Amino acid sequence: MARGRSRRSEGNPGQETAASPPPLIPGTLITFRPDAVEAAVARLQDAAGVRNVAFAADFAGGAVDLAQTRQAGMTVFNSLGVAVADLDTDQESAVAAVVTQDGAIATVEPEPVFFAFAGNLPADVVAYLQGYRDAVNHLCDGLVGPLRSDLGAAAADMFQDTNEATWGLIASRALESRSSGRGVRVAVLDTGLDLDHPDFRGRQIVGQSFIPGQQVQDDNGHGTHCIGTACGARSPAKGPRYGIAHEAEIYVGKVLSDQGSSLGRSTLAGIEWAITNGCHIVSMSLGGRVEPGQSFLNAFETPAREAMRRNTLIIAAAGNDSDRSQNIIRPVGSPANCPSIMAVAAVDRGLRPANFSNGSVNADGRVDISGPGVAVYSSAPDPAPTPQPPFFRQWAAQYDTIAGTSMATPHVAGIAALLRQENPSLTAAELWRLLTSRARPLSQPVRDVGAGLVQA
Amino acid sequence: MSSKSGQAEPPLNVLITVEDQFCDQIETVARNLKSAGMTVAEVFPLSRVIAGEVATENLGKVRAVEGIASVEEETTFRAV
Incomplete structure (x- = not known):
């Protein structure tokens, strides 16, 4: 069972056109105490079965070649005390358990996906902004009542x-x-x-x-x-x-x-x-x-x-x-x-x-x-x-x-x-x-x- | 309760989830559940779930069987 995720642009060449880039599939961001990176990585390998670990320190000048690290299950940025891992749901649970047991690993969170802001906003950014607007509208409706134009639109x-x-x-x-x-x-x-x-x-x-x-x-x-x-x-x-x-x-x-x-x-x-x-x-x-x-x-x-x-x-x-x-x-x-x-x-x-x-x-x-x-x-x-x-x-x-x-x-x-x-x-x-x-x-x-x- | 009212309560339909480390021994867990008074109707090895009926007075014994993660009342599902 190949459980590793094909993430980022690795995806499915040939399925995508220039007009529709492949989906960005974020990994998991793990933060370590900088003085305990090696020990923490060893714990993750043992507990969650994380394999193919790449260390940023091994690349010339610490400049990680992302094309190479795509094959890695986890990329460790030693000096930052941070790693990005591709985990399946079982591994995510195992890692979460390690975090609660072991103070060497400080936090685990989804890897954020960043976008350059432009005229066409990505769907999840739009969703976030709309969620924000919903909350404000909800508050406004509750305090002063819905606007007439909203009632008209809602009927269509x-x-x-x-x-x-x-x-x-x-x-x-x-x-x-x-x-x-x-x-x-x-x-x-x-x-x-x-x-x-x-x-x-x-x-x-x-x-x-x-x-x-x-x-x-x-x-x-x-x-x-x-x-x-x-x-x-x-x-x-x-x-x-x-x-x-x-x-x-x-x-x-x-x-x-x-x-x-x-x-x-x-x-x-x-x-x-x-x-x-x-x-x-x-x-x-x-x-x-x-x-x-x-x-x-x-x-x-x-x-x-x-x-x-x-x-x-x-x-x-x-x-x-x-x-x-x-x-x-x-x-x-x-x-x-x-x-x-x-x-x-x-x-x-x-x-x-x-x-x-x-x-x-x-x-x-x-x-x-x-x-x-x-x-x-x-x-x-x-x-x-x-x-x-x-x-x-x-x-x-x-x-x-x-x-x-x-x-x-x-x-x-x-x-x-x-x-x-x-x-x-x-x-x-x-x-x-x-x-x-x-x-x-x-x-x-x-x-x-x-x-x-x-x-x- | 039931003895005082003179009417036996109907047995509960339950879904019993087996702990992960007992997944290979689910048939043994099912046998132990029978010994504890449960009527085992079906064993779902992939799901790690055992379905059956338990009289309320036997619920404590069933919960005490080794390898049980949870005992939940089985609900009825409908087309929605």
Whole structure:
């Protein structure tokens, strides 16, 4: 398992054009007591398995050749008492543990990425500035009330479905992408799939049910809708395009019953199955309600960390428990609140948080990114499935339009598949950072929309 | 509690996470959990998680089994 990250400009030559430089993937910055550098480096090599250490002092005049150090797992700037390391998540934890045990290593923090300020600001700088503006606007709104012009703007929908594609594919720029998800394995853990749906004919599909007594065939509708968004056809039998990774290999894990629920163990079984089958991306439009102050479950964080270690990125719905019209914002649900699972909020056609979309109420359950999750058109079983509790919703046959963070999640999963195809050497952690760094910053609190709207 | 009311409480569905250093011995941990009164339903070796049911009066014994990192109540997930 090659766990080392290919960072900075090393990335994927040939994948990038002059107009789009490769993503900057920062490492970890470790600060030592200058008189204890050697001892501290030895501790890191022992405890965290950091290999290929380059010392700045070994370069002529101390002028480090960055082209050479790219191959190094860690570059030590002896006289500064600082090292930059490429660590995977396990190594990061091991290093953090060493820091707390051993005073020789003073601090560990993400390596900052610096930019020359110019007319076109980098996305994360824009996000920072917008976050600052959000905070000031929030304070201002609270003290003096919102401006009239803001109320007018808030009423506008920026995106609509067209004859060509759904608004979600337009807003997320999936429609403009030339990638198809070919060679990428996407597991959707949900209520299954209508295996006879015309838009999935000829596709590579692997199915497995983890619900005793029920088949992969979807008699709920939810799973077919989610898989449609993540992996649906480029040219559907009728109507606009609604699917993103139209050539991805589809792994249908039925972990929710046709009645739309199950114990957590079914989802665990589905996650293990997806990891074992080498799925690159797992999309989970499911969850349970979490109370303010309630922490994530170890029983899902542990497999999510293992998934990351094995290069499987798990993406989950933040949940629909909020009622923002009544100023009720509920915490991100379980298991999306696990730190190693990417939590997806829903935005509407005006790129505002959906009324139901949960927020970063708890410190350890943050919204990471947003996807289109209101008025989402996608595939549905044909004939229409039996209405199921708790809402006994009547489905339309073959295609239907519904809302939920469930619908936002497969937008992110589908786009993750496109990016994975374009950057096949990325680790799951790098893919996560690529998704968040490319997201379209929104003029909404980061608490509600995370890094912004997912972008292909 | 249950004996006073005359009605047995239903067993709790639990997810038990096994400590990292016991990952190779998860089947042994599962056997020890059975001895402690748990009904083991499924063992997930990659996840280091054991799912099953425990009567509330046995929770203390289950928590005391060597190699247990956490005992959490298993929740129901829904399509959202």
